[in-house]
Amino acid sequence: MTGGVIKKSRKEPIRITEIFAYLDLPAFDNIEIGGTFNFELSFFHTANGVIANNGRQFVRLPVKEKLSWHYHPKPYGMWPSFEDMIDGKFNLYKFSTSLIFNRLGVWCLSMKKEQLQDVKFVFDLEIMWNHFHQFLLKYRRQLDDDDTGTQYEEHFETWANHLRSFNYDIWFIKRNDIRNLAPLMKAVNNRA
């Protein structure tokens, strides 16, 4: 990467290592970016974060693409936001998959559009999400001090298990294990 300028062309893919390089740069601490990717794990940067009315930043991801990605900069939560959990509601596909990067690794989140139309489902999901969100916020400073991320991983695993009971396919893949992403993506997208 040169001069901190992000390529913003659908034709020029960026690699996973470049995404992590952005995450490591303090200049990018407040900027959320995202876009689409393909099964060869070429990533395209198509969107920048915008600030919503409630002051929260989000990336408007493509609804016409099954696979999307974005990242959560260092000062933001290292876990998927509630908006991330219901993102698939607006997707044109029956199942959609998001990759959400943070400095420790990447969340792979695959969701079913149909159940996100169900008000009761979304209500129960939000209660569960909020429980973990509040927990992680409370211990965040302590967890952030652990450079290895081991403590986060334990909580992430518990959270992922709860989300699986909500019919999500969800994994957290550590930065060093990123080579496991390709087979995982293929498995996730074998869903009907």
Ligand SMILES: [Zn+2]
């Ligand atoms: Zn997000």
